[in-house]
Amino acid sequence: MNKRLLVLLPIALLTLTGCNKDGSKDKSGDDGGDVASEIVIDKSVISPFIPEGKTYNSDPYNFDVGGISFNATAGVGLKSAEGTGKTNGLNELGAMQFKKAAGVIKNTTEYPATKIVVEWLATYDSEESKYWPKANAGESTTLSAVTASESSPLAGTDTGKQQHVEPQGKDPFEAKVYSYVSTFNLPAGTKYFSVGDSGGATYITKITITK
Numbered sequence: 001m002n003k004r005l006l007v008l009l010p011i012a013l014l015t016l017t018g019c020n021k022d023g024s025k026d027k028s029g030d031d032g033g034d035v036a037s038e039i040v041i042d043k044s045v046i047s048p049f050i051p052e053g054k055t056y057n058s059d060p061y062n063f064d065v066g067g068i069s070f071n072a073t074a075g076v077g078l079k080s081a082e083g084t085g086k087t088n089g090l091n092e093l094g095a096m097q098f099k100k101a102a103g104v105i106k107n108t109t110e111y112p113a114t115k116i117v118v119e120w121l122a123t124y125d126s127e128e129s130k131y132w133p134k135a136n137a138g139e140s141t142t143l144s145a146v147t148a149s150e151s152s153p154l155a156g157t158d159t160g161k162q163q164h165v166e167p168q169g170k171d172p173f174e175a176k177v178y179s180y181v182s183t184f185n186l187p188a189g190t191k192y193f194s195v196g197d198s199g200g201a202t203y204i205t206k207i208t209i210t211k
Contacts, residue, residue: 036066041105041207043094047078055080055097062108069109075102079203082164089161089177095121095203098133098196105207106136106143106194112211113137113193116146116184119206123163123175128153133202135184137193148182156180179205 049061049072056077063070079095081088090097097103118133129152136143156178166172186193195207 034067035111036068037211039066039068039111039209041065041070041209042205043078043096046072046076046096050078053080056099068107068111070105071108072105073102075099075197076105077103086164087162087174089159089163090121090203092161093121093159093177093179094205096205098198098202098204100197100200100202102197103202104194104196107192110191111193111209113186113190113209115186115210116193116195117206117208117210118182118184118195118204119208120180120182121159121177121203121205122156122180123165123177125156125158125176125178126153127156127180131198131200132180132182133198133204134196135182135186135193136196137184137186137190139189139191141192143192143194144187146184146186148184150182154180154182 045063045065046061049057049063051057054077057074060071060073063072075098077097077099079090079097081091116135116137118135120133122131129148129150132148132150132152132154135146135148137146138144157180159177159179161177162174163177164172165175193209195204196202
Protein backbone atom coordinates (compact mmCIF):
# COMPACT_ATOMS: atom_id res chain seq x y z
CA MET A 1 0.00 0.00 0.00
CA ASN A 2 1.42 3.42 -0.90
CA LYS A 3 2.03 6.22 1.61
CA ARG A 4 -0.90 8.34 0.38
CA LEU A 5 -3.43 5.57 1.06
CA LEU A 6 -1.98 5.03 4.54
CA VAL A 7 -2.63 8.72 5.35
CA LEU A 8 -6.16 8.80 3.89
CA LEU A 9 -7.40 5.58 5.56
CA PRO A 10 -7.64 6.97 9.17
CA ILE A 11 -9.47 10.08 7.89
CA ALA A 12 -11.99 7.90 6.05
CA LEU A 13 -12.59 5.84 9.17
CA LEU A 14 -13.30 8.97 11.23
CA THR A 15 -15.84 10.11 8.65
CA LEU A 16 -17.63 6.75 8.63
CA THR A 17 -17.88 6.52 12.42
CA GLY A 18 -19.18 10.10 12.87
CA CYS A 19 -16.29 11.06 15.14
CA ASN A 20 -14.16 14.15 15.28
CA LYS A 21 -10.40 14.04 14.91
CA ASP A 22 -10.01 13.85 18.68
CA GLY A 23 -12.27 10.79 18.79
CA SER A 24 -15.25 12.56 20.36
CA LYS A 25 -18.75 11.86 19.06
CA ASP A 26 -20.21 14.32 16.56
CA LYS A 27 -22.98 16.26 18.36
CA SER A 28 -24.00 18.39 15.39
CA GLY A 29 -27.25 16.50 14.80
CA ASP A 30 -28.54 13.80 12.49
CA ASP A 31 -28.61 16.07 9.47
CA GLY A 32 -24.88 16.77 9.75
CA GLY A 33 -25.50 20.52 10.21
CA ASP A 34 -24.64 22.86 13.03
CA VAL A 35 -27.85 22.23 15.00
CA ALA A 36 -27.38 20.36 18.28
CA SER A 37 -29.24 17.12 19.00
CA GLU A 38 -29.99 18.45 22.51
CA ILE A 39 -30.46 22.03 23.68
CA VAL A 40 -30.21 23.16 27.31
CA ILE A 41 -31.53 26.49 28.60
CA ASP A 42 -30.61 27.47 32.15
CA LYS A 43 -29.51 30.46 34.22
CA SER A 44 -26.18 30.74 32.38
CA VAL A 45 -28.00 31.29 29.08
CA ILE A 46 -30.27 34.17 30.13
CA SER A 47 -28.19 35.88 32.83
CA PRO A 48 -26.34 38.13 30.32
CA PHE A 49 -29.70 39.72 29.47
CA ILE A 50 -30.82 40.47 33.05
CA PRO A 51 -29.56 43.78 34.51
CA GLU A 52 -27.51 43.44 37.69
CA GLY A 53 -29.67 43.65 40.79
CA LYS A 54 -32.88 43.09 38.81
CA THR A 55 -35.22 40.12 38.46
CA TYR A 56 -36.40 40.89 34.90
CA ASN A 57 -35.30 42.74 31.79
CA SER A 58 -37.62 45.62 30.91
CA ASP A 59 -38.01 44.28 27.34
CA PRO A 60 -38.22 40.93 25.54
CA TYR A 61 -34.85 39.56 24.37
CA ASN A 62 -33.43 37.00 21.94
CA PHE A 63 -30.69 34.42 22.37
CA ASP A 64 -29.15 31.48 20.50
CA VAL A 65 -28.48 27.98 21.87
CA GLY A 66 -27.21 25.01 19.85
CA GLY A 67 -27.68 26.83 16.56
CA ILE A 68 -31.34 27.67 17.30
CA SER A 69 -32.76 31.14 18.02
CA PHE A 70 -35.15 31.79 20.90
CA ASN A 71 -37.25 34.68 22.16
CA ALA A 72 -37.90 35.31 25.84
CA THR A 73 -40.60 37.67 27.05
CA ALA A 74 -39.70 40.36 29.57
CA GLY A 75 -41.33 38.07 32.14
CA VAL A 76 -38.42 35.59 32.00
CA GLY A 77 -35.75 36.53 34.52
CA LEU A 78 -33.72 35.27 37.46
CA LYS A 79 -34.75 34.65 41.07
CA SER A 80 -33.03 37.41 42.99
CA ALA A 81 -31.55 36.92 46.46
CA GLU A 82 -33.55 37.91 49.52
CA GLY A 83 -32.26 40.47 52.00
CA THR A 84 -29.51 39.88 54.56
CA GLY A 85 -30.25 37.09 57.04
CA LYS A 86 -32.99 35.54 54.91
CA THR A 87 -32.81 32.12 53.26
CA ASN A 88 -32.29 32.12 49.49
CA GLY A 89 -32.85 28.54 48.34
CA LEU A 90 -34.43 29.37 44.99
CA ASN A 91 -31.63 31.79 44.17
CA GLU A 92 -28.88 29.46 45.36
CA LEU A 93 -30.23 26.65 43.17
CA GLY A 94 -30.01 28.88 40.09
CA ALA A 95 -33.70 29.32 39.38
CA MET A 96 -34.94 31.24 36.38
CA GLN A 97 -38.10 33.10 37.37
CA PHE A 98 -41.09 33.04 35.01
CA LYS A 99 -43.52 35.82 35.86
CA LYS A 100 -47.21 35.00 36.38
CA ALA A 101 -49.07 35.02 33.04
CA ALA A 102 -46.08 36.67 31.37
CA GLY A 103 -43.05 34.35 31.34
CA VAL A 104 -42.55 32.44 28.07
CA ILE A 105 -39.55 31.15 26.08
CA LYS A 106 -40.14 29.97 22.51
CA ASN A 107 -37.99 29.13 19.50
CA THR A 108 -38.03 31.42 16.47
CA THR A 109 -36.18 29.11 14.07
CA GLU A 110 -37.39 25.59 13.31
CA TYR A 111 -36.16 22.69 15.43
CA PRO A 112 -37.46 19.09 15.09
CA ALA A 113 -38.04 18.55 18.80
CA THR A 114 -39.51 15.33 20.19
CA LYS A 115 -39.28 15.93 23.95
CA ILE A 116 -38.93 18.76 26.47
CA VAL A 117 -37.87 18.07 30.06
CA VAL A 118 -38.39 20.92 32.54
CA GLU A 119 -36.67 20.84 35.93
CA TRP A 120 -38.28 23.23 38.41
CA LEU A 121 -38.62 24.18 42.07
CA ALA A 122 -41.43 24.88 44.52
CA THR A 123 -41.89 25.40 48.25
CA TYR A 124 -44.50 22.62 48.56
CA ASP A 125 -43.75 18.90 48.89
CA SER A 126 -46.48 17.99 46.38
CA GLU A 127 -47.95 19.89 43.43
CA GLU A 128 -51.06 19.33 41.28
CA SER A 129 -50.65 19.64 37.51
CA LYS A 130 -52.29 23.07 37.38
CA TYR A 131 -49.21 24.39 39.20
CA TRP A 132 -46.65 22.79 36.85
CA PRO A 133 -44.78 24.71 34.11
CA LYS A 134 -46.61 24.63 30.77
CA ALA A 135 -45.42 23.59 27.30
CA ASN A 136 -46.91 24.14 23.85
CA ALA A 137 -45.86 22.77 20.46
CA GLY A 138 -46.81 22.62 16.79
CA GLU A 139 -45.69 22.32 13.18
CA SER A 140 -46.05 26.08 12.72
CA THR A 141 -45.92 29.07 15.04
CA THR A 142 -49.54 28.29 16.00
CA LEU A 143 -49.01 26.14 19.10
CA SER A 144 -51.19 23.77 21.10
CA ALA A 145 -50.88 22.72 24.73
CA VAL A 146 -48.94 19.54 25.51
CA THR A 147 -49.75 17.51 28.64
CA ALA A 148 -46.87 16.42 30.87
CA SER A 149 -46.46 12.66 31.21
CA GLU A 150 -46.16 12.60 35.02
CA SER A 151 -49.17 11.78 37.19
CA SER A 152 -50.84 14.47 39.28
CA PRO A 153 -50.31 15.25 42.11
CA LEU A 154 -46.54 15.03 41.79
CA ALA A 155 -44.27 14.53 44.80
CA GLY A 156 -41.21 16.76 45.07
CA THR A 157 -37.69 15.93 46.20
CA ASP A 158 -36.29 17.82 49.19
CA THR A 159 -33.27 19.85 47.98
CA GLY A 160 -31.99 20.56 51.50
CA LYS A 161 -32.47 24.30 50.87
CA GLN A 162 -34.92 26.75 52.40
CA GLN A 163 -36.58 29.87 51.01
CA HIS A 164 -37.76 32.96 52.90
CA VAL A 165 -41.42 33.53 52.06
CA GLU A 166 -43.45 36.66 52.77
CA PRO A 167 -47.09 35.94 51.83
CA GLN A 168 -49.34 38.94 51.45
CA GLY A 169 -51.28 39.61 54.64
CA LYS A 170 -49.54 36.81 56.57
CA ASP A 171 -46.44 36.43 58.72
CA PRO A 172 -43.20 35.56 56.85
CA PHE A 173 -41.76 32.07 57.25
CA GLU A 174 -38.97 29.77 56.01
CA ALA A 175 -40.08 27.02 53.62
CA LYS A 176 -38.29 23.94 52.33
CA VAL A 177 -37.47 23.96 48.61
CA TYR A 178 -38.46 20.90 46.57
CA SER A 179 -37.35 19.92 43.06
CA TYR A 180 -39.62 18.55 40.34
CA VAL A 181 -39.36 17.22 36.77
CA SER A 182 -42.03 17.61 34.09
CA THR A 183 -41.65 15.62 30.84
CA PHE A 184 -43.43 16.71 27.67
CA ASN A 185 -43.43 14.21 24.78
CA LEU A 186 -44.15 16.36 21.74
CA PRO A 187 -46.42 15.46 18.80
CA ALA A 188 -44.83 14.21 15.57
CA GLY A 189 -43.80 17.00 13.21
CA THR A 190 -43.12 19.54 15.95
CA LYS A 191 -40.98 22.43 14.71
CA TYR A 192 -41.94 25.18 17.14
CA PHE A 193 -42.53 25.03 20.88
CA SER A 194 -42.65 27.11 24.05
CA VAL A 195 -42.20 26.73 27.79
CA GLY A 196 -44.08 29.07 30.09
CA ASP A 197 -45.18 29.85 33.62
CA SER A 198 -47.63 27.71 35.56
CA GLY A 199 -50.20 30.47 35.90
CA GLY A 200 -48.27 31.78 38.90
CA ALA A 201 -44.64 32.69 39.54
CA THR A 202 -42.64 29.67 38.34
CA TYR A 203 -39.04 28.73 39.17
CA ILE A 204 -37.25 26.67 36.51
CA THR A 205 -33.64 25.49 36.79
CA LYS A 206 -33.23 23.74 33.44
CA ILE A 207 -35.08 23.21 30.15
CA THR A 208 -33.76 20.36 28.01
CA ILE A 209 -35.05 20.05 24.44
CA THR A 210 -34.25 16.88 22.50
CA LYS A 211 -34.54 16.04 18.80
